[in-house]
Amino acid sequence: MISYEGLEKALKEKGIGKTVLSTELGLSTRTIAKIKKGEKLSKRSIQKIADYLCESPDVIMREISDNRILQVLRDEKAIRMPGGLYHELQVRMTYNSNHIEGSKLSEDQTRLIFETNTIDVGDGIPVDDILETVHHFRAIDYVIDVAEDQLTEDMIKHLHYILKHDTKDSTLGWFAVGDYKKRANIVGGRETSKPSEVHKHMKALIDGYNAKDNVTIEDIIAFHAEFEYIHPFQDGNGRVGRLVALKECLRYNVIPFIIEDAKKNYYYRGLSEWRNEKGWLMDTCLDGQDTFKSLLDMLEILQE
Numbered sequence: 001m002i003s004y005e006g007l008e009k010a011l012k013e014k015g016i017g018k019t020v021l022s023t024e025l026g027l028s029t030r031t032i033a034k035i036k037k038g039e040k041l042s043k044r045s046i047q048k049i050a051d052y053l054c055e056s057p058d059v060i061m062r063e064i065s066d067n068r069i070l071q072v073l074r075d076e077k078a079i080r081m082p083g084g085l086y087h088e089l090q091v092r093m094t095y096n097s098n099h100i101e102g103s104k105l106s107e108d109q110t111r112l113i114f115e116t117n118t119i120d121v122g123d124g125i126p127v128d129d130i131l132e133t134v135h136h137f138r139a140i141d142y143v144i145d146v147a148e149d150q151l152t153e154d155m156i157k158h159l160h161y162i163l164k165h166d167t168k169d170s171t172l173g174w175f176a177v178g179d180y181k182k183r184a185n186i187v188g189g190r191e192t193s194k195p196s197e198v199h200k201h202m203k204a205l206i207d208g209y210n211a212k213d214n215v216t217i218e219d220i221i222a223f224h225a226e227f228e229y230i231h232p233f234q235d236g237n238g239r240v241g242r243l244v245a246l247k248e249c250l251r252y253n254v255i256p257f258i259i260e261d262a263k264k265n266y267y268y269r270g271l272s273e274w275r276n277e278k279g280w281l282m283d284t285c286l287d288g289q290d291t292f293k294s295l296l297d298m299l300e301i302l303q304e
Helices: 005-014 018-025 029-037 043-053 068-079 085-100 107-116 127-146 153-164 195-210 217-230 237-251 261-272 279-298
Strands: none
Touching: 005 043, 018 029, 018 043, 068 085, 068 127, 068 237, 085 107, 085 127, 085 237, 085 261, 085 279, 107 127, 127 153, 127 237, 153 195, 153 237, 195 217, 217 237, 217 261, 217 279, 261 279
16 A cells, blocks of 8 residues: 655645646646555656655655554664664574674674664674675665565575675675676585576576465475575575565565574574475474564564
8 A cells, every 4th residue: 555644744834735746847647646546656756756845755655564564664664763673673683694604793793783883893803794784784674675576586686786795705706796606506515506507497486486376484485495405696595595585474474584593503404404304494484483473572563
């Protein structure tokens, strides 16, 4: 659902009617009709109106989701609300997801970066750990913004770009930031998709997934596992995969899951044995969903 409550308020405060707005900006009658019907305008039209009224586009037009969790995240993100669900998701998911992949930053250091954009570190903290922490915050923002859009290869590649741009890896000629891997890799002794096969395998995975009528938490976990088996990027696959899982949970009104660093051995075992025994990964991710439910209870956010 689209709300133009902010537009109505701004017009009232400035004593401007929609007819004047239309004349001043050269808006078509169709555009004005869309506003009255609560239909979505193009980014260009919204930006033009926002600039004219000296307001943010997010104030002029708000997308209101039927998904309670997603709407809370969007509302809190818009005002950068401290201490809420958005704040805690950013800190907890970023810390755990990065730490699983070897980041040396503690949860307290991760929290400090998010809250103050500064860090107090001792010796031995790689610059990339700090960069990838900040990048992960922005990746979660992107996930919240596009949560209800259909999953695409370009979307997944963009998540990889957000995470890995400006890092040491981006200076390597053979490392494709924001694109599929150029060199074959083995993970945990297991062969992954060859670079020449990645696009074909990813397209088949995404097409099959998007064709489902009723996506469940089990479907999202299965997608995550198969994504990790393909391992489409040179590095960052785990983080991108978990971000995609977050997006899809928000898309389908499923309570998300956070894989805690303390349980990474169970998580790795579940991924490794997925094609032999699906229950281990399912149980680990459902445990991560319980972690998220506890956070919702703590913040008194009703679970639908």
